[in-house]
Amino acid sequence: MYFLLKLLASLPLAVLYYFARWISLLIIVMPYTGMRWVVRVNLSLAYPQLSPQQRLQLERASIYSQCLTAAESIKSWGMPPAYSLAQIHSVSGTDILLDALNNPKGVIAVVPHFGTWELMNAWLNQYASPVIMYKPSKDAGVDRFMLEARQRLNATLVPTDESGVRAIFRALKNGGFTAILPDHVPDHSGGIFAPFFGHSVLTTTLVSKLAQKTQCTVLGLSCIRRKDRDGFDLICESLDSRILDHDLQLSVNTLNNEIERLVARAPEQYMWGYRRFKQMQNLSEVYKKPH
Numbered sequence: 001m002y003f004l005l006k007l008l009a010s011l012p013l014a015v016l017y018y019f020a021r022w023i024s025l026l027i028i029v030m031p032y033t034g035m036r037w038v039v040r041v042n043l044s045l046a047y048p049q050l051s052p053q054q055r056l057q058l059e060r061a062s063i064y065s066q067c068l069t070a071a072e073s074i075k076s077w078g079m080p081p082a083y084s085l086a087q088i089h090s091v092s093g094t095d096i097l098l099d100a101l102n103n104p105k106g107v108i109a110v111v112p113h114f115g116t117w118e119l120m121n122a123w124l125n126q127y128a129s130p131v132i133m134y135k136p137s138k139d140a141g142v143d144r145f146m147l148e149a150r151q152r153l154n155a156t157l158v159p160t161d162e163s164g165v166r167a168i169f170r171a172l173k174n175g176g177f178t179a180i181l182p183d184h185v186p187d188h189s190g191g192i193f194a195p196f197f198g199h200s201v202l203t204t205t206l207v208s209k210l211a212q213k214t215q216c217t218v219l220g221l222s223c224i225r226r227k228d229r230d231g232f233d234l235i236c237e238s239l240d241s242r243i244l245d246h247d248l249q250l251s252v253n254t255l256n257n258e259i260e261r262l263v264a265r266a267p268e269q270y271m272w273g274y275r276r277f278k279q280m281q282n283l284s285e286v287y288k289k290p291h
Contacts, residue, residue: 001141009078106172
């Protein structure tokens with residue numbers, strides 16, 4: 001797998017986009033299998049106000065976008081940081097990041113599974129040396145490929161366990177920087193239920209607890225593909241200060257609200273293929289397929 005990924009990364013992005021297009025078409029023609037089914041369920045839960053035709057259009061656009069994101073990520077991992085920087089055609093909010101980095105209490109960048117987040121690493125590398133959690137892939141070749149990409153940057157990788165959390169906490173206490181993907185489904189010990197697209201879902205408390213303890217700056221980062229697929233727009237922005245509130249429920253609710261706001265810019269570029277609603281307070285087995 002390592003050498004296959006290296007080969008794919010050596011191809012022009014236009015060729016990878018061609019492959020992504022055909023893979024997305026294969027997924028779309030199988031409505032009750034794999035990612036297509038998960039996307040369909042997620043969109044029906046998140047956007048019940050849309051007509052069936054509108055949801056179908058968003059469903060197809062989402063699948064295509066996720067295939068493009070996979071291609072873009074492979075290309076980014078396999079190329080020098082300068083390649084990723086060249087793909088970013090506009091940046092807004094650099095001043096927000098620079099101001100935040102002056103905070104002696106540290107910075108948390110909230111980075112949802114939205115757009116092509118892997119491209120942002122090279123841009124961040126110009127300003128900060130983040131401490132980020134890394135979960136090894138089950139495939140040794142994929143893991144080697146991704147690690148090589150991570151290690152080209154000024155990032156410190158820590159495990160996705162208590163030791164990793166402690167390392168991030170120490171970094172923030174020393175005025176450091178971390179980026180956290182806040183929209184995974186955590187273990188029950190690491191989450192509480194909070195509204196997300198109209199449903200009470202298990203949500204991580206990691207961002208909120210770190211922010212409460214350190215009173216660091218919390219900002220949002222997004223890297224959105226342009227509609228003509230000619231590059232990306234990177235947005236750095238301040239988030240609602242209630243994420244720092246000592247009321248944990250209010251903090252987590254605010255975090256989910258902010259993720260929704262970010263996703264609203266380009267809903268098709270969110271990773272709807274992830275089973276985000278598998279732990280809900282009032283519903284179960286939402287991904288169970290019909291007979």
